[in-house]
Amino acid sequence: MLHLEIVTPDRLFLSEEIEMVIVSGIEGDLAILKDRTPITTPLRIGRVRIFQNGEEREAAVVDGYISALDNKVTIATDAAEWPDEIDVERAKAAKERAERRLANKPDGLDIARAEAALKRAINRLDLKNKY
Numbered sequence: 172m173l174h175l176e177i178v179t180p181d182r183l184f185l186s187e188e189i190e191m192v193i194v195s196g197i198e199g200d201l202a203i204l205k206d207r208t209p210i211t212t213p214l215r216i217g218r219v220r221i222f223q224n225g226e227e228r229e230a231a232v233v234d235g236y237i238s239a240l241d242n243k244v245t246i247a248t249d250a251a252e253w254p255d256e257i258d259v260e261r262a263k264a265a266k267e268r269a270e271r272r273l274a275n276k277p278d279g280l281d282i283a284r285a286e287a288a289l290k291r292a293i294n295r296l297d298l299k300n301k302y
């Protein structure tokens with residue numbers, strides 16, 4: 172078994188024994204299993220898939236990093252939500268706001284920031300749609 176902790180600035184999101192975790196790394200999906208070589212790598216806006224007792228759970232996360240050492244895995248991320256915690260109306264509003272900014276391109280628009288907001292909203296809506 173592996174011990175997985177997921178921490179955000181607000182809370183200890185998860186601290187459990189698990190079999191495998193799959194994350195969205197900056198270079199693609201990364202599966203972490205027991206007894207692997209130590210690793211620390213950045214995460215993208217995406218999903219964390221947690222496998223435990225033959226079941227899978229999924230959470231949305233925003234950036235951060237994953238670190239695995241001695242069968243302890245730590246994910247530190249800016250935000251994490253289970254599907255049932257995602258407020259669809261809020262995510263839709265965030266998506267529309269970002270889309271409007273990117274379409275109108277007002278002076279001084281921080282394009283990277285608007286694109287990241289759009290990605291966060293789409294990631295939340297996609298996860299919510301799946302469950």
Ligand code: ATP
Pocket residue numbers: 181233249250251252256257258259261262265288291292295
């Ligand atoms: P918004 O513009 O609606 O605040 P955001 O993408 O800027 O969205 P984040 O900065 O990623 O929000 O997250 C800030 C906090 O709000 C985090 O704790 C995150 O879990 C929570 N959060 C953001 N959007 C949602 C949502 N749609 N449903 C539930 N929690 C959310």
